[in-house]
Amino acid sequence: MHRSLVAVAISLALGGIAQAAPADAGTTPHPPLVRATTQLPRTVVPSHYAIEVTPHADRLAFDGKVKIDLEVLVPTDRIVLQALGMTFANSTLAAAGGTPMPARVSLDEAAQTATFAFAAPLAPGRYVLSTDYAGTINTQANGLFALDYPTAAGKKRALYTQFENSDARRFVPSWDEPNYKATFDLAVNAPAGDMVVSNMPVASTGAGPGGLRRTVFKTSPRMSTYLLFLGVGDFERATLAGDNGTEIGVIAQRGKVGQARYALDASRDVLREYNDYFGVPYPLPKLDNIAAPGRSQFFSAMENWGAIFTFEYSLLLDPATSNVSDEQRVFTTAAHEIAHQWFGNLVTMAWWDDLWLNEGFATWMEGRTTRKLHPEWDQDHVDAAYTSRGPMVRDAYATTHPVVQHVETVEQASQAFDGITYGKGSAVINMLEDYVGADAWRAGVRSYIAKRAYGNALTDDLWAEVDRAAPGRQFTQVAHDFTLQPGVPLIKASATCSNGRTTVALEQGEFTVDRPDKTPLRWRVPVAVRGGDGTVAKVLVDGKASVELPGCAPVLVNDGQKGYFRTLYAPAQFKALGDGFAGLPVVDQLGLMLDASALAAVGLQPESDMLDLTTKVPLDGSPNLWQLVAGTLGGIDDLYQGNARQPAFRAYARTRLSPKFEQLGWESRAGDSATTKQLRTSLIGILSTLGDDKVVAEARRRFAAFEADPASLPADLRRTVLGIVARNADAATWDRLHALARKETTSLLRDQYYGLLASAKDPALAQRALEMALTDEPGATNAADMIARVADEHPEMAFAFAVAHRAQVDQLVDSTSRARYYPGLAAGSVDPAMVGKIRSFAEAHIAPTSRRDTETVAAGIETRIKLRAKRFPQVDAWLQRQGR
Template structure:
């Protein structure tokens, strides 16, 4: 893979309660009939009153729920979602309190994840309360209510957290566990005395029960979807501040609160920015960000309303190991999750078909906000890497539209991919560029006001944007979200007369695995610019277009890189861009390079053209350009795996390009150094180490050996240890293993176990795989270790995981399983792996949930083709450029 850049409580409570009930629009019968559901439509919930008592030691839970509901038409049954639950003392009473209680018969359908309550006679339409006692389970992976065990200097600790997206609230609360079934929640939790309980809303009371437990009651929530409910319990501490009348907090394991200070400060800045941008103030009285040790193969953070959940590796900054990249990621993820407090929480997609409305928008919003609030990071270039991540999936036959049809829980889990996130973000970026930032914001503000506390589909957004902009947004948006794939513009012409260059644009389609495919048609917004000239805009419709660009020099089509399309220049146009490459804006340098890379690897232009651009890149180019080049050269190097002589030739070239840049950057940070340079330093150390640069490897080993007397600075520690671990012998691996076992800080400990899994020696890789199946690394680290091994040993890791499938399944969160195994194989260069993937899917994956398998098979076939058909041209170019 290429490198891609992830209160005033009482007063506010009164405001939230009134707003949530008065402003919440009720879904119309027409809208409800169009929304996918796996439950009958004849009963809807309005409020949940839930009391949870977890047994933290036994990993079980006891619950009491009283659900207020509306029966819309006469029915003898009520069916809701429930998983791994047993029920008792079930009774239904009229909401008025008049009339006798009805006791239903309860049946549980494990496969459908439902519980059905059957009554002796049909229930008349009206309001009721369904009360029940139930028991359930606490897991050890991030699904439902789950436990995380972690080490501290004071000993072993256990904390509880919830993760409900997409369909796991049913593991803790019997519920209508679908996004369109919004309701209010009142939660009470009985927890060990002395431990902290955190939920979406502030606690309103705490009562010591005298038996070692305390009952904590939380304020009623606003109307929201089940997947946004949250509870955590543990030995925590909390730091708070205020912003725009909201209490902002961070919650960590005891002793780590200082490592969350940057996240706390960032949350204040982001909340203020979003209050202004959305034009609708954040409506809850508090906003916490809760840190958890451990990891998931499905997610890093979750936007629970008022109580964001984030794993420590994406929230805390430990000075002993955290880098500038980590700091930027903490901000970006916080910005993403806080954006969800509006896009996703306040306004929620009706069904998982429109998941991109949550994730694409939050991804775009985080990118925009990071660049605005931290211009010193120059993160605008990262949008190109994100776009490339989407295009990697969108260029093969197994892709899907941004708006996709989802029928099952497993399909909903698979919807969380780069098409949903990064393509969704890229389409928004393109459309904002087309209509203008002010018109786009006006449309978003109107959308928020119109649909607050409700559910929407994509066209609800497009209509508000189109109304605000006065431009035909709907048609363009439909082209890019209702059909899959990537437009490709072929650029020809280039004649310059009277100081203007005329280009012809022909719209094709970029695909990596279907040469000759009849292209789909898109309306493509295009921004072009001659070097140093003014921008020209057009809309390519019907497959053809022309551009008259001021000036007679090289022209960048997709100037500023806001468009979601590939650009294939005719040889003369490419030569002009190559020769004037140093004069292009950095974002256009990166965009052109990414296009040339993808087009070259797909056989649409000479693959060696990319190497020409590498040589044309100035040594003092934007650090992110060289970071991207480093990632690309590492990717090319991986194709040579198994052929030492050819790989050595390529590595000499790659090192010759990167070493002079690293010489400029150096091992040590300089006073006043720009933040992007700090990121580049670690990128280059890791890349040169991976490429076998003996100078970097030996220096990393020297620093590692001397760390007892000269401690490794936090900015370099992970990179230095990464080089050492990659090239480790048995003795070095044992030393790293001893350090991992002795480490008491979860954030550092987890990192060390991942490093143990990164050795290029196959024997050591096997030791890491064996270790992953023990209890030693921690329940949520094992899957990550196996996946890390797969980076250098995909065939070994896949075969091992399948051979130990039952053990591995227990260490992977259930939302990830159908895609976890294919991802292990993704970097294989063995054609036989495609058959192995198919056999695995046939045995263990439902026919409608095999997209991850299809994606991996397509990527392997592509990689095999690149190795066979593209590397000879790279070899020939290297032979011509020995000097």
């Protein structure tokens, strides 16, 4: 799934799990249930589902029939499986060649189970459970759901499914847990004019009940329930031939499939790369990517095996409105979801504790593959700096969690899809691959995939294979340090030079934002140190270590920035690196700046260290450096909010950024790199936020021209210009944007307009957007996003509104996202009173086991307020030294 993000005892609790033997797609070995985590009795296992569904899209309901081949392992008088929001009829159980016996069905909505009870105990053996059932078509992405969208011919409705993590039970009664793998046959009765798509190719079509057409799909490979997919609608499909005979397809609403051509080509290229990397060819006959209008608060795409689901904004490209960032999003989303076809689909984590095996690895493969196939997007090779630093923002708080985390409930499983699982998982893999070498890492991954194909696995199964490929490196111990405990290591570095050689002393501590007196955890940290002559020494820091390098030039810790740690240099070493800043590779310049900023924020370094570095970036410096300079100054502007000195700071920031923007200009030029194009739009946006009247006026002028002729606004500037106009809108301008939204018949652009309406600084206009979100106008999946966008400017207002209208807002948010959605609205607040309000809401409406996001947001607000008070005097003193 693509996303907009535990202790050793847990590993031990699952570590003894037996592994199923590798299986071909058609075999059904027993899953390793003896010690695997499950919320169901361990008495029965499924092997095959034969499902027939008849959706009634007009009344948001469906009918179903299922026959489940299963094996009773021990005598029992009942079969318990997962089901939610269903009614049942005609339920029977039969042994092979036996007489069907009736089942009495009872439901437990709280436990999300259905129990099929029998008059006498069942002997161990094979049976077929048959039942008719009925369920609900939802309006958010849970189970089988409907999405309405505008077209030139009027509103249309399409149906899709979303089952991860635990919503297949809304579609079919099932053992809806990753460890219970089975094969699936699916038949669908739908209107003859609709296209029906699932994981496998169509086997046959024919007459169905009530004048419908019956579509039957080929049998799936053995897989987990959350990977099953169904889509029904007025679609078109385009295909091309991939390697090994795989048919690669894209599916979109009628008239839009041409906008998926880029995604189609990207899928072909990515699939070829993965076939080679994993050493196991993609095993299904086809791989479709299905575009859907709307959005979710939870995800942007889902890796259903052979039938990837992707919201249109991450799959379609309109040449008139899409820019290079859109291209990158489409490519990286495809790279992420296709990686799941191996990591997640072919080999699946045994339980949600090891979700990172799916998401962290897919995130890492996404980055690796993008760098390889599109090197022009990262010409300075800076991705490593952001891969490693991004998750540290969350990981440095007390509310963080280990990469491998304990999951007990459905809600906790949903919360596990976060920045630690995705971002830190990817960063740790990046570091571990660098530690053992790319060849050894890939050899371990290939062995892991081959041995556990069509089965389930634990994190330690992957570590065992890499350890075998790279013996003698303490690999598993290092991997455990970074995945079984939370937090960010801090490497303190000092250097002395004698007789022409530099000795670097390294000491490991812990970087924390909100626990300054915390006793550091202990990690074995792989560290690469580069000397002034380019010599690189690598060492495993276990508490303390030292390295020697030739010469007396400044040394850089974390060469290439792949290590997952912050670096705190002794003042003399930091000054030396600052003096030689221009000579560092761009990735290391970024790493130095990112660490200095984070360390200054918590008082471990002077604020002036980072701010001085921003002055060292020359006008012709890397666009990546200028992006960081602009982002840093924009962040400091937030620090000055409400302070009388803010105009002075903004004047300085504009003086610093304007020359670079004047160099770039408003219009793209031939030969502009992707990073240059992105820097241009970033500078326009930040300068407008900093009160640059000329930039705002020019954006308004271009918007007026756009209203007369949409082609007058280049795709590269469209979203930026409209965003500035919307943010600074008065009532008349807001009404003009509203009119554009109402008349737009392209779902992707219509969604963008309603998002713009929610971005106004004017509180009265923000209130209008909130009220609009509760109407039918923006659409069921845009409404929650509008409230969240209002929260970007007005967090207190948005949170209060959502809480006051909770019954309505609940219907606008995926059920699995509510525990994070409401507290998330307040995340940008600096009002101390919000902490109590968030916690009071959680106590009333969020289960105690599902309050991690509540505590994360609360801690963020409290810490931001505290650090703001400490940081401001230093920043203001530096600003005054600049003559402001």
